[in-house]
Every structure is written in C-alpha cells, then in structure tokens.
Amino acid sequence: MHPRSVRGFVDGAFVEGSAVFEKISPVDGGVVAQVHEAGREEVDAAVRAARRAVDDGPWARMSTPDRVALLRRIAEGIEERFEDFVAAEVADTGKPERLARELDVSRAVANFRQFADMAATVGLDAFHTETPTGRRALNYAFRKPVGVVAVIVPWNLPLLLLTWKVAPALACGNAVVVKPSEETPSTAALLAEVMAGAGLPNGAYNVVHGFGPESAGEFLTTHPGVDAVTFTGESSTGSAIMRAVAPGVTPVSFELGGKNAAIVFEDADLDRAVAGLAESVFANTGQVCLCTERVYVQRSVFDTVVQGLAERAGALRPGRPDDPATNLGPLISRKHREKVLGFYAAARADGRLVAGGGVPELGGDLDGGAWIEPTVVTGLDDGHRAVREEIFGPVCAVLPFDTEEEVVRRANDTRYGLAAAVWTEDLRRGHRVAQRMRAGIAWVNCWYLRDLRSPFGGFGLSGIGREGGTHSLHFYTEPTNVCVEL
Ligand code: NAD
Numbered sequence: 001m002h003p004r005s006v007r008g009f010v011d012g013a014f015v016e017g018s019a020v021f022e023k024i025s026p027v028d029g030g031v032v033a034q035v036h037e038a039g040r041e042e043v044d045a046a047v048r049a050a051r052r053a054v055d056d057g058p059w060a061r062m063s064t065p066d067r068v069a070l071l072r073r074i075a076e077g078i079e080e081r082f083e084d085f086v087a088a089e090v091a092d093t094g095k096p097e098r099l100a101r102e103l104d105v106s107r108a109v110a111n112f113r114q115f116a117d118m119a120a121t122v123g124l125d126a127f128h129t130e131t132p133t134g135r136r137a138l139n140y141a142f143r144k145p146v147g148v149v150a151v152i153v154p155w156n157l158p159l160l161l162l163t164w165k166v167a168p169a170l171a172c173g174n175a176v177v178v179k180p181s182e183e184t185p186s187t188a189a190l191l192a193e194v195m196a197g198a199g200l201p202n203g204a205y206n207v208v209h210g211f212g213p214e215s216a217g218e219f220l221t222t223h224p225g226v227d228a229v230t231f232t233g234e235s236s237t238g239s240a241i242m243r244a245v246a247p248g249v250t251p252v253s254f255e256l257g258g259k260n261a262a263i264v265f266e267d268a269d270l271d272r273a274v275a276g277l278a279e280s281v282f283a284n285t286g287q288v289c290l291c292t293e294r295v296y297v298q299r300s301v302f303d304t305v306v307q308g309l310a311e312r313a314g315a316l317r318p319g320r321p322d323d324p325a326t327n328l329g330p331l332i333s334r335k336h337r338e339k340v341l342g343f344y345a346a347a348r349a350d351g352r353l354v355a356g357g358g359v360p361e362l363g364g365d366l367d368g369g370a371w372i373e374p375t376v377v378t379g380l381d382d383g384h385r386a387v388r389e390e391i392f393g394p395v396c397a398v399l400p401f402d403t404e405e406e407v408v409r410r411a412n413d414t415r416y417g418l419a420a421a422v423w424t425e426d427l428r429r430g431h432r433v434a435q436r437m438r439a440g441i442a443w444v445n446c447w448y449l450r451d452l453r454s455p456f457g458g459f460g461l462s463g464i465g466r467e468g469g470t471h472s473l474h475f476y477t478e479p480t481n482v483c484v485e486l
Helices: 040-055 064-080 082-093 097-121 158-171 186-198 216-221 235-248 270-286 299-315 334-350 364-368 404-411 427-436 469-475
Strands: 004-006 008-010 013-015 019-024 031-037 125-130 136-145 148-152 175-179 205-207 228-232 252-255 260-264 292-298 352-355 375-378 395-401 419-423 441-444 477-485
Touching: 004 186, 008 040, 008 186, 031 082, 040 148, 040 175, 040 205, 040 216, 064 082, 064 097, 064 158, 064 186, 082 097, 082 158, 082 186, 097 158, 097 270, 097 469, 148 158, 148 216, 158 175, 158 186, 158 228, 158 469, 175 216, 186 205, 216 235, 228 235, 235 252, 260 270, 260 404, 270 292, 270 299, 270 395, 270 419, 292 299, 292 404, 299 352, 299 375, 299 395, 334 352, 334 375, 334 395, 395 404, 404 427, 419 427, 427 441, 469 477
Parallel strands: 004 031, 148 175, 148 228, 175 205, 228 252, 260 292, 260 419, 292 395, 375 395, 419 441
Antiparallel strands: 008 013, 008 205, 019 031, 125 136, 136 477, 352 375
C-alpha cells in the first residue's frame, strides 16, 4: 500500500510542514503515512489563526443555536464517513476493526452530540443577594470562551480522546489547535475535512503534527497565544507541560496515567468477575488509561480467579485488524513493546508467569509488527516495579488479600488515582469500598461503563481537574460575575 500523506490543517486549509516523518504500522512494520511535522512557524500560524477566529469573524459571532446545529452536523459528518475513520484509526493503531467501530469512532460521534446537547441547555449561576445592611443585588456569572485552547492527545484512543476535548471546547465557542500523537496523526486530519464540510469557520479547528520536546508539542505549549492547555498522556509529560506553561500561568486540564486496581471479594459472581477483569486488563491490548494492572483477590478464591484470567488470556486471538476472529491488536510500536517486555522480564525474575510473558510468532509480515502476549503474573510483592509503575500493556499482577480493611489500604497505596473496580455481590460492601477508593472513578461489578455527563479525571499523578459534562464546560469557559444593585 502506498503511504498516505498527512498534512497539518491551519485556518481552514491543509498545509505542509517543515519536515516529514514516517508513521510505521504496528501490524507489520510497514510505512503507513508520511506526516508533515509542524515547526515553530507553522505552530505560530495555527495559534494566530485560532486567535483571529475567537476574536472576530463568523465563529466569534455565531449564536449558540447555530453552534449547536454545527456540532450536530459534525457528528453526522463523522457518521457519513464512519468507515473512513475506522480505516484511518486502524491503519495507525493496528487495533481490531470491530474495536475501532464500537469504541473509538462511535464515541467520537457521541462526544459531539453530548456537548451539543449540553451547550443547548446550559444556564447561568445566579444569586439574589441581600446584605446585612439592607442592600440588594442580582449577581450572575456570565460565561465566555477561554479563547485559544491547545489540545494535546495520546495514541491509544486517538479520535475518542481528541473529540472528548474538541467537542466541548468548540461547544463553548473556543478555537482549538490540536496536536495529535506522532503515532496516530490520521483521524485528526480526517476530522478537519468533516469540520470544513460541516461549515465550521476557518481557524476554529487547526491541527499541527509532530512530537513533544523540540517539536510541535513544545512549540504549542510554550506559545504565549495559548489561553488554556488540555492534555491527555503520561504523567511525566504532564509535568513537562506544567513547566512549559508556568510563565503564563496558563490553566491546564490533565488526564494522565494510572495503575488501576480491581478488587475481587470471595462473594463476587466469579464468572462475571473474571470476564469483566479480563476485559479490563486486555482491552485495546492493555492500552487504555483505565485498564486494570493490579488485581487483588480474596485468598479463598485466588486460584479460581488466576486460572480464569490465564484461560481468558490464552483464548485471545492476535491477528490482522480486518479478520473478524481477531480480538487482540499489537502494541502501538516496537519502542513501546521494549518497555512492556522490560516489565515482563522483571515479573518473570521475581514472580511467576501464569500466562504469556513473551512475543507471539504469527508468521509472515506480521512478525515485523509490535505484537505481544497477554500476560498474567502472580507472586509479586506490593513494592515490585511491575505492581507500582504504569506498564500500559496487556498484563496484570494478581495479588491475594485477606480482609476488606487491608485491601482498601493496599489498593490505595499508589501515587496514581485514576480508576478502580470492585467485584462483590454484597451491595453495602460495594458502595462502601468504592467510596473509599482514592480514584476518579470506581466501578462496582463492571468496567468502562461511562456516562459522558459525569466527572472524569484522577487523583495524584493521574491528573488535574475533571472533564465531562459541566466540568468540561467550566474548563473551556471563564466566568465574569456581573453584579447589579437593585
Ligand atoms: P505521551 O505523554 O508520551 O504523549 C501524549 C502527547 O503529548 C503526544 O501527542 C505527544 O507528542 C505529546 N508530548 C510529549 N511530550 C511533550 C512535551 N514535552 N510537550 C508537549 N507535548 C508533548 O503519552 P502516550 O504515550 O502518547 O500515551 C500513553 C499515556 O497516556 C499513558 O500514560 C496513559 O495512561 C495516558 N492516558 C491517560 C488517559 C486519561 O484519560 N487519564 C487516557 C489515555 C491515555
């Protein structure tokens, strides 16, 4: 297949970069795209275009009902080109087509519809004020767009995470400059075509491609014309961005890494728990920030759960994305595989691998890809690096526990705090333990069930702030409080 050319998008037009880099397929190591990397000048042009769009012109003057209608047209535009988006996402990530259809592209459509609905109905905070001295006033908070928003996103759920930020930012009337991951540039570029087709005014949606340090990521976050940065990615990148925005005290919203725990009590419905755990560990080849990497199991059912997880790992089928039998994709790159294999080696040295632990031999051109075996480990201490550090691969450590008090303490003993899952048939225990999780989301007897209106984010190293529903609308707007004496 001839590699596609993926260009940036600035002020309503596709643009060349200052250099070109190759995007490599994780399926077979072939070149899938030649990507135009934005230099400092191209990033500057994108930020300036965004500034013009929010300061004056058709985007700045558009009424809320028209903006809502436009967001709905964008959702329809993605639906009309649904299979193009699936193909682009699959080419970049290697994930099974079914997953791209059911998760990534469907959620992109839902993100635009959700924030169109919210923008249509959002109200004002208003207070009727009466002072002890008898003065009376009407106070109301009038919300306006923040301005130019930099949107920096990772490679694991590229379109889903990008639209999770772009949809509310546009719903609030901002202009965005998007920096997709260097590993997954394609769907952001395709979205530009949909935006233009839906009638989004020039400059409201811009895309710059490239890497982080000394590339488009850094040029964007250090640009003085950026009014807010919303970022999803690694915690260490979050700290680098915080340093970059410090001089301008630019507001940030961060969705970062995790080291998520699942807790299985002996009273759980074990069949359901094992199926749910396996999904939470292996979905998207473990490359979801919400994936479980630590599984605490009450001692009396430990062996049953370990065996169930090992069987599920063994039953996963890696293969070509368009093969309907495939339910496990590759990792995103060989480089990422090196990192994950380092954890596998450390786990093998200090614990016991009950499933996987290596690289599968799939034969033919697939052996040029970034395939890896789904893996289950037991026998590790809580202090082991495979139990403490985010791996971001299809692997979990299974650890036994005896009491509720003990497992709550151990599950919370992490610098991250993104997600947790509790498996129990005891209703009161489910609520009690979920509420005690130091995590942004705690599921009971499920995983990845999401309501886009709820707050999403994490404690500690897992992020700053919350997005979702009104939380997003608050981040992407600045209120002016108006006080009128009556
Ligand atoms: P990453 O931090 O390496 O890269 C994310 C984005 O930041 C990319 O676009 C990258 O080019 C850019 N970037 C890197 N360095 C930068 C810098 N110095 N300045 C500006 N931009 C920079 O993350 P990744 O490897 O692409 O993604 C995996 C990570 O993302 C995992 O840690 C995962 O947990 C996290 N993640 C979190 C969530 C969440 O919602 N909390 C969701 C998905 C992924």
